[in-house]
Amino acid sequence: MKEQDEHISVDDELYEHHKFVASEGQEPLRVDKFLMNFIENATRNKIQQAVKAGNVLVNDAVVKSNYKVKSNDVVRVVLAHPPHENLLVAEDIPLDIIHEDESVIVVNKAAGMVVHPGHGNYSGTLVNGLIHHFENLPKNTSDRPGLVHRIDKDTSGLLVVAKTEFAMANLASQFFNRTTERLYLALVWGSVEEDEGTITGNIGRSLKNRLQMDVFPNGEFGKHAVTHYKVLERFSYVTLVECKLETGRTHQIRAHFKYLGHPLFNDERYGGDRIRKGTTYTKYKQFVDNCFKILPRQALHAKTLGFEHPDSKEKLFFNSEVPDDMRLCIEKWRNYTAHQHDE
Structure with missing residues (x-):
């Protein structure tokens, strides 16, 4: 039977939790397996339940688990509540701050600490600690307070954080132009x-x-x-x-x-x-x-x-x-x- 695609528009009651664009050269792969590879800590059962509930869209069309993702497909997961990472909660997490002035903060991140909230890591991140210690941090294009770069969870070491809009724009430019x-x-x-x-x-x-x-x-x-x-x-x-x-x-x-x-x-x-x-x-x-x-x-x-x-x-x-x-x-x-x- 030919799969029937139901086109829907995401309104105020549905929130985008994940969005992935399949690369050029993506070999056809079932959408549930594709999402398993993309979303860290996600279980096959949870993904299949989301598909069954009509919460997985490819190119804005609801699909079934056996849909084969192809090159340049836009795969989205939408749910009825905002993503947990958008509901930032300030947490009193000790931070190793090695420099701070009116514009920038330099933090020595411990191994094991996630830089910003994401799937499976909604608390205990560097961002949760930053918004507790510092008010009104500017948000980057991904809506993450203060961040101009990141390092992996299990990598330790130095990160610079912006305290002002100007500092964020300036530092982002330095990273883009490779002058850091x-x-x-x-x-x-x-x-x-x-x-x-x-x-x-x-x-x-x-x-x-x-x-x-x-x-x-x-x-x-x-x-x-x-x-x-x-x-x-x-x-x-x-x-x-x-x-x-x-x-x-x-x-x-x-x-x-x-x-x-x-x-x-x-x-x-x-x-x-x-x-x-x-x-x-x-x-x-x-x-x-x-x-x-x-x-x-x-x-x-x-x-x-x-x-x-x-x-x-x-x-x-x-x-x-x-x-x-x-x-x-x-x-x-x-x-x-x-x-x-x-x-």
Whole structure:
């Protein structure tokens, strides 16, 4: 039977919770499976219930679960209540503020803290803490107070937050024009061949797993992305590198180093949460497991942040200490390498 599409308009009683545009090259995929790949922490049952209730639209038409999403389809999930992330609640969350003036705030974000509310993370985010500590933060184009950039939940390190409309516009321009300076510390699997180098390759949503980003070296999909790196230390089967971002794409360092064949240590989403290099000895497996327990996240820290102050035009640089979990993991690898030949 041919599926009957019912065209509806979203009025005041329905609110858009998610909107996704299928990439060029999207192979036909059932809409429920497509949304499973897109919406983190969503269950298949919840998505199918939303479809059954007529809350999933493709190109503004209600569809059934077996609708096949194709290139450039606009997939939307609409519900009768506003998205939880729009109902921002101030929460008294301790923040590690390393700089504040009348225009900007620089925060050292802990690993595990989500930057802004989203599906499955409606409280305990950096934004919830910011609106408790600071009144009248300007909103960006995505309606998120103060934010001009973000880092992943399990990445630690520095973020700048705007306190005024002018600061937000100015900082957004600096990020767009790539005049900010951002240095990251990463521990990656394997021995990186060159002591320093540049990874260039468009980054876009994976055509197979929409929660991952892929590198498209020929530029047919994705957005231009450039990561410069320098090897700091080599530890037998892993390498400590410093990364300088020229662009700021989602999961850029994680995707670029996976593409290079060196996924970040304990990066579950990109395959770094299992042994990628090393011996088959049980003792070594136990050592790596212990490292994973010490550092239960990807080994990535936004260490340095530099930008021009929106008002004074002074060049500001901020540096953060490597957090204990990552520092202890690095020390463990350093010690392992030093005593490797004694075993």
